[in-house]
Amino acid sequence: MKKIIIALDGFSSCGKSSTAKKVAAALSYAFIDTGAMYRTVALYFVRNNVNYSDIEKVKKALKEIHITFQFNPSTMASDAILNGENVEAEIRKMYISELVSSISSIPEVRYEMVAQQQKMGLDKGIVMDGRDIGTVVFPNAELKIFMTADPLIRAQRRQLELAQKGENVPIEAILDNLQKRDQIDMTRSEGPLKKADDAIELDTSQRTLEGQVEFVLEQVRRVQ
Ligand code: C5P
Numbered sequence: 001m002k003k004i005i006i007a008l009d010g011f012s013s014c015g016k017s018s019t020a021k022k023v024a025a026a027l028s029y030a031f032i033d034t035g036a037m038y039r040t041v042a043l044y045f046v047r048n049n050v051n052y053s054d055i056e057k058v059k060k061a062l063k064e065i066h067i068t069f070q071f072n073p074s075t076m077a078s079d080a081i082l083n084g085e086n087v088e089a090e091i092r093k094m095y096i097s098e099l100v101s102s103i104s105s106i107p108e109v110r111y112e113m114v115a116q117q118q119k120m121g122l123d124k125g126i127v128m129d130g131r132d133i134g135t136v137v138f139p140n141a142e143l144k145i146f147m148t149a150d151p152l153i154r155a156q157r158r159q160l161e162l163a164q165k166g167e168n169v170p171i172e173a174i175l176d177n178l179q180k181r182d183q184i185d186m187t188r189s190e191g192p193l194k195k196a197d198d199a200i201e202l203d204t205s206q207r208t209l210e211g212q213v214e215f216v217l218e219q220v221r222r223v224q
Helices: 016-027 034-047 055-064 094-104 107-120 133-137 151-164 171-187 209-223
Strands: 005-010 030-033 067-072 077-082 126-130 143-148 200-203
Touching: 005 016, 005 133, 005 209, 016 030, 016 126, 016 209, 030 034, 030 077, 030 107, 034 055, 034 067, 034 077, 034 094, 034 107, 034 126, 055 107, 094 107, 094 171, 107 126, 107 133, 126 133, 133 143, 143 209, 151 171, 200 209
Parallel strands: 005 126, 005 143, 030 126, 143 200
Antiparallel strands: 067 077
């Protein structure tokens, strides 16, 4: 069976990463969570007080950031590694969610991340989730899915995820963060969040995770 590129884009907390992870496992493909890359950049900027309105400082910082992924058998997913340090738990926290969209809107940050993502997909056999995968990173991906869901359902799912990691955040704060991030992501000049013309829409509001995975696998069988 020929190996393909699967681009999974969409709004925050629609279940993209959970779906992508399971689809990748079912096909023995690599899985890359590109949101984790932008979150890791945001973490580096916070820790090093990078003044990101100064583009020279941004470019210098980007040269110092080395992001890799390491498989974690306890979650069956890859953890983000920043310059050798496992930062997976830290980048999922609310203070990073509050900052990440401003940082991911900086064109220089996007050029660097997109270039790295394109290298990761050179051999195909990859599921990549994000906002601009089907439009910018892999405009020729064989399969593009655009995921949406009701905002309140997304916020409830996110609240549960955070609670499972020990962070209790009110639903209003989560809903507000999701909507702000989507707004910044949709309106930025470089790689805005939008459905590619040839993407298939998947509304996950009423679907289980298994249902979402089966939907994507059906589409894979169709294009292969
Ligand atoms: O996917 P996740 O919600 O973890 O992504 C965090 C943030 O990273 C998004 O809100 C968005 O600002 C940014 N992002 C992006 N492009 C991608 C993936 C994520 O701008 N391909």
